[in-house]
Amino acid sequence: MKVFIAGIDGYLGWTLSMYLTARNHEVSGCDNFMRRDWVAERGSQSATPIKEMTERLEAFKENFNSGLQFRRGNLQDYNFVLDCIRSFQPDAIVHLGEMPSAPYSMVDVHHAVFTQVNNIVGTLNILHAMKEACPNAHLVKLGTMGEYGTPNIDIPEGFFEIEYRGRKEKLPFPRQAGSWYHQTKVHDSHNIMFACRIWGIRSTDIMQGVVFGTRIDEMRDDERLLTRFDFDESFGTALNRFCAEAVIGHPLTPFGKGLQKRGFLPLRDSMQCLTIAINNPPKEGEYRVFNQFEEVYDITELAKKVQKVAIKLGLKVEIRNLENPRKEMEDHYYNPDHENLLNLGYKPTHDVEKELEIMLKDLTKYKKNILARQEVLIPDIRWDGSRNKVHYI
Amino acid sequence: MKVFIAGIDGYLGWTLSMYLTARNHEVSGCDNFMRRDWVAERGSQSATPIKEMTERLEAFKENFNSGLQFRRGNLQDYNFVLDCIRSFQPDAIVHLGEMPSAPYSMVDVHHAVFTQVNNIVGTLNILHAMKEACPNAHLVKLGTMGEYGTPNIDIPEGFFEIEYRGRKEKLPFPRQAGSWYHQTKVHDSHNIMFACRIWGIRSTDIMQGVVFGTRIDEMRDDERLLTRFDFDESFGTALNRFCAEAVIGHPLTPFGKGLQKRGFLPLRDSMQCLTIAINNPPKEGEYRVFNQFEEVYDITELAKKVQKVAIKLGLKVEIRNLENPRKEMEDHYYNPDHENLLNLGYKPTHDVEKELEIMLKDLTKYKKNILARQEVLIPDIRWDGSRNKVHYI
Numbered sequence: 001m002k003v004f005i006a007g008i009d010g011y012l013g014w015t016l017s018m019y020l021t022a023r024n025h026e027v028s029g030c031d032n033f034m035r036r037d038w039v040a041e042r043g044s045q046s047a048t049p050i051k052e053m054t055e056r057l058e059a060f061k062e063n064f065n066s067g068l069q070f071r072r073g074n075l076q077d078y079n080f081v082l083d084c085i086r087s088f089q090p091d092a093i094v095h096l097g098e099m100p101s102a103p104y105s106m107v108d109v110h111h112a113v114f115t116q117v118n119n120i121v122g123t124l125n126i127l128h129a130m131k132e133a134c135p136n137a138h139l140v141k142l143g144t145m146g147e148y149g150t151p152n153i154d155i156p157e158g159f160f161e162i163e164y165r166g167r168k169e170k171l172p173f174p175r176q177a178g179s180w181y182h183q184t185k186v187h188d189s190h191n192i193m194f195a196c197r198i199w200g201i202r203s204t205d206i207m208q209g210v211v212f213g214t215r216i217d218e219m220r221d222d223e224r225l226l227t228r229f230d231f232d233e234s235f236g237t238a239l240n241r242f243c244a245e246a247v248i249g250h251p252l253t254p255f256g257k258g259l260q261k262r263g264f265l266p267l268r269d270s271m272q273c274l275t276i277a278i279n280n281p282p283k284e285g286e287y288r289v290f291n292q293f294e295e296v297y298d299i300t301e302l303a304k305k306v307q308k309v310a311i312k313l314g315l316k317v318e319i320r321n322l323e324n325p326r327k328e329m330e331d332h333y334y335n336p337d338h339e340n341l342l343n344l345g346y347k348p349t350h351d352v353e354k355e356l357e358i359m360l361k362d363l364t365k366y367k368k369n370i371l372a373r374q375e376v377l378i379p380d381i382r383w384d385g386s387r388n389k390v391h392y393i
Numbered sequence: 394m395k396v397f398i399a400g401i402d403g404y405l406g407w408t409l410s411m412y413l414t415a416r417n418h419e420v421s422g423c424d425n426f427m428r429r430d431w432v433a434e435r436g437s438q439s440a441t442p443i444k445e446m447t448e449r450l451e452a453f454k455e456n457f458n459s460g461l462q463f464r465r466g467n468l469q470d471y472n473f474v475l476d477c478i479r480s481f482q483p484d485a486i487v488h489l490g491e492m493p494s495a496p497y498s499m500v501d502v503h504h505a506v507f508t509q510v511n512n513i514v515g516t517l518n519i520l521h522a523m524k525e526a527c528p529n530a531h532l533v534k535l536g537t538m539g540e541y542g543t544p545n546i547d548i549p550e551g552f553f554e555i556e557y558r559g560r561k562e563k564l565p566f567p568r569q570a571g572s573w574y575h576q577t578k579v580h581d582s583h584n585i586m587f588a589c590r591i592w593g594i595r596s597t598d599i600m601q602g603v604v605f606g607t608r609i610d611e612m613r614d615d616e617r618l619l620t621r622f623d624f625d626e627s628f629g630t631a632l633n634r635f636c637a638e639a640v641i642g643h644p645l646t647p648f649g650k651g652l653q654k655r656g657f658l659p660l661r662d663s664m665q666c667l668t669i670a671i672n673n674p675p676k677e678g679e680y681r682v683f684n685q686f687e688e689v690y691d692i693t694e695l696a697k698k699v700q701k702v703a704i705k706l707g708l709k710v711e712i713r714n715l716e717n718p719r720k721e722m723e724d725h726y727y728n729p730d731h732e733n734l735l736n737l738g739y740k741p742t743h744d745v746e747k748e749l750e751i752m753l754k755d756l757t758k759y760k761k762n763i764l765a766r767q768e769v770l771i772p773d774i775r776w777d778g779s780r781n782k783v784h785y786i
Binding site for chain 2: 078108109110112113116117120121124125128129131132151152153154160162163164165167168169171172173174175176177178179180183186187190191193194197198199327333383384385
């Protein structure tokens with residue numbers, strides 16, 4: 001199949017380009033390298049040494065005997081999006097090209113506005129370009145489990161049937177997201193659902209859990225193929241950050257009580273799931289939702305797993321909770337469904353500790369990159385609008 | 394109380410400035426006159442002769458012995474919004490300053506993007522400015538009953554308590570809006586709910602039905618105080634458009650089967666309800682929703698009411714259904730709650746026919762303005778993306 005990846009220079013996008021090519025998909029993609037700028041703006045950098053796109057493309061060609069069609073451009077530019085899609089005529093468009101950080105969106109009004117405009121306009125442009133240039137293609141859109149928030153009931157996959165005052169109806173499950181960034185994913189979901197309804201667009205909206213990992217097998221031992229790995233407060237997700245901390249002997253830092261529960265999955269499983277979605281498109285006009293994660297853990301359980309593996313590798317690691325810079329429930333019910341991908345053949349990697357071991361070994365090679373920027377590990381972007389470093393509890 | 398009206402040059406905003414001033418509120422407001430431009434872009438104009446703001450302000454001062462503080466500016470400009478709010482220190486901010494047309498948002502990708510950016514950014518800026526400059530003020534935000542769509546169950550006011558798999562929870566009622574414009578109101582609702590939760594902002598989100606009417610008593614007989622009245626396919630709401638049609642002997646034009654049900658209320662009741670919301674602010678951090686309408690009618694019932702009153706006034710009127718340019722359910726269950734405003738003292742004007750009589754008499758004076766632009770009565774903006782005039786069925 002022909003797959004277009006929006007955001008192909010990112011953590012997931014770059015990885016997916018290899019994963020799909022190794023499975024005989026023809027891949028094209030675009031990026032504007034904004035993720036590199038955002039991380040730099042926050043005073044950080046990728047722990048893994050990521051190459052410029054020119055070098056990435058050379059390495060890609062050498063390793064896969066197949067070129068990757070890359071175009072630089074901004075998803076907010078409709079003509080660019082239309083031209084990409086019209087010329088490539090993809091069967092599937094995987095939209096990973098959004099600003100993905102909750103703290104970044106909470107910096108101030110300008111970051112909130114940038115995040116919402118960037119994400120919403122990119123998705124609106126893709127939907128309109130699909131309608132105009134390839135109405136039968138399949139949009140695989142990266143959302144987040146964070147769209148749902150943490151309601152005190154089970155979380156279905158996108159929709160639920162309920163009875164209310166004696167009448168029954170299948171309705172979208174209400175969204176209660178926890179940052180301006182997470183809200184953009186909610187807005188996108190509503191916009192996409194509407195486009196499917198009026199234009200017959202087919203879409204899979206991925207409510208993804210927290211991804212962790214430094215590699216997939218397809219990267220082989222070619223360092224030029226490595227994907228980025230962020231550990232700063234804005235772009236580093238919890239488990240990736242814990243691993244970066246472990247490697248430099250920094251305490252692992254759950255926020256608040258550390259009992260926040262989330263769904264997690266390794267990078268290789270995220271690739272597997274996205275590929276399953278691509279290989280099994282929905283029917284015309286269908287808007288379907290996949291909750292994409294392997295297992296639910298609380299943050300402290302994960303910190304303990306990292307600690308255990310780190311100690312095995314001879315690293316000295318303690319866990320010290322930080323004040324929570326966010327406004328979120330720290331101890332709550334959490335029971336989301338995740339059947340749709342399993343029904344389509346998803347085989348989860350159950351060995352989290354093995355994955356953590358690979359990560360810690362990989363990151364040890366790049367320890368000095370983390371040490372050089374270790375001040376970015378402690379958050380200072382608070383949900384109450386103030387800006388100062390949180391303290392250990 | 395000190396009330397700031399964003400969008401004070403519009404249909405509701407200009408009217409509200411008089412309604413509130415007559416009730417001893419101190420009013421200030423801003424506008425960028427974009428509504429005038431949008432209507433002109435669509436080839437139309439207000440049926441009522443509306444004056445430039447300079448003349449409006451003079452007439453206001455003469456009639457109310459009290460000046461209206463007006464500032465020109467764009468809600469997308471954060472510094473402008475902050476400065477307005479910081480200098481006036483309002484007790485309530487009534488946000489009516491959005492692009493309010495479903496068809497306008499459906500013209501093409503550029504109109505869709507403009508609509509979503511304009512509306513979302515304006516609201517984000519107001520929320521951030523409140524947080525920064527007047528965190529105890531009350532945001533009265535104009536949403537729409539269209540946020541809910543037409544689910545096959547009762548529609549509560551914003552939230553409902555449900556049981557799902559044996560657990561109970563109070564959740565936001567799911568939104569299923571029917572245009573890019575309506576989606577902006579959904580996005581706003583999510584953003585506002587979030588701001589209330591994290592910053593303690595107090596807000597009333599008004600899910601307003603379709604408003605009709607040419608005047609309120611406070612406009613007296615001073616023509617300079619008239620508010621705008623749109624009848625074009627984009628900015629003219631159904632009942633206002635029917636009245637404009639009746640006055641020039643044009644058929645009344647329900648779309649499709651004409652059995653679409655909506656909540657309606659007269660302009661004077663919209664003013665009464667907004668004032669009740671202002672006078673009864675929610676508590677700190679509270680996000681409450683009012684479904685604001687008087688009665689539910691289907692479109693054909695309303696066309697028949699207009700026809701009946703018009704015939705009484707000697708006008709010749711027939712009803713001819715048009716192809717439906719929209720994608721919407723044309724025959725459906727519809728039973729929304731509307732208790733919150735009644736509980737706070739809302740006394741609905743039950744005499745719709747009397748209101749229609751006032752409207753038809755008012756519009757007869759401006760018949761030539763409608764005749765001059767009568768081609769804008771027949772829609773050509775279709776939800777399927779094509780652009781050609783719909784036909785009579």
